[in-house]
Amino acid sequence: xxxxxxxxxxxxxxxxxxxxxxxxxxxxxxxxxxxxxxxxxxxxxxxxxxxxxxxxxxxxxxxxxxxxxxxxxxxxxxxxxxxxxxxxxxxxxxxxxxx
Amino acid sequence: xxxxxxxxxxxxxxxxxxxxxxxxxxxxxxxxxxxxxxxxxxxxxxxxxxxxxxxxxxxxxxxxxxxxxxxxxxxxxxxxxxxxxxxxxxxxxxxxxxxxxxxxxxxxxxxxxxxxxxxxxxxxxxxxxxxxxxxxxxxxxxx
Numbered sequence: 001x002x003x004x005x006x007x008x009x010x011x012x013x014x015x016x017x018x019x020x021x022x023x024x025x026x027x028x029x030x031x032x033x034x035x036x037x038x039x040x041x042x043x044x045x046x047x048x049x050x051x052x053x054x055x056x057x058x059x060x061x062x063x064x065x066x067x068x069x070x071x072x073x074x075x076x077x078x079x080x081x082x083x084x085x086x087x088x089x090x091x092x093x094x095x096x097x098x099x
Numbered sequence: 100x101x102x103x104x105x106x107x108x109x110x111x112x113x114x115x116x117x118x119x120x121x122x123x124x125x126x127x128x129x130x131x132x133x134x135x136x137x138x139x140x141x142x143x144x145x146x147x148x149x150x151x152x153x154x155x156x157x158x159x160x161x162x163x164x165x166x167x168x169x170x171x172x173x174x175x176x177x178x179x180x181x182x183x184x185x186x187x188x189x190x191x192x193x194x195x196x197x198x199x200x201x202x203x204x205x206x207x208x209x210x211x212x213x214x215x216x217x218x219x220x221x222x223x224x225x226x227x228x229x230x231x232x233x234x235x236x237x238x239x240x241x242x
Binding site: 060062071072074075082084085092095 | 194223230
């Protein structure tokens with residue numbers, strides 16, 4: 001009985017997902033058009049794609065976002081990695097030293 | 100760790116310089132082609148870990164020993180923070196792109212983005228090696 005209920009829920013949720021994607025997905029390569037303040041029909045993605053090569057001088061827009069527009073974020077990621085390495089080294093040395 | 104058969108040893112010994120060179124290519128062209136510091140650093144670490152798996156821990160630690168890995172991880176972090184502080188020293192803001200931008204698409208372009216990529220690649224490669232050595236020290240037992 002519970003298998004039938006589970007199968008029914010899977011079918012309903014899957015059908016809902018397929019319907020939503022078919023109905024509301026944007027065509028490939030287009031940007032969502034919206035109005036924020038005075039920026040009409042111009043999203044952040046469009047601005048970055050247009051301005052990034054000129055303002056950062058980098059041909060790879062992903063790198064220009066990662067290290068220039070969101071440099072603090074990436075520095076934080078590097079800090080997280082550093083903390084993880086310190087934690088692993090401390091933990092495993094402590095376990096080894098107790099034997 | 101004893102290492103693996105002669106087939107695996109030969110193939111990994113022959114492949115090691117090419118994988119290392121590919122990692123350096125990914126890092127240095129991080130501002131031109133897909134890739135960057137994180138990805139290239141992982142490739143560098145994977146090349147040394149491949150030697151470690153094939154030959155055992157002595158061969159890998161002859162390339163990079165534990166102290167070198169830990170020191171170069173700190174060096175990578177210092178490069179990142181130092182470049183960030185360079186912006187403050189020049190009187191602008193932290194992590195501002197202060198070096199000259201150069202010409203779009205050339206290898207010496209994009210200000211301090213390539214230098215940041217190199218710093219984070221050193222940091223990621225040395226960090227992964229440090230984690231691997233620490234875990235191996237626990238698992239290896241008698242060494």
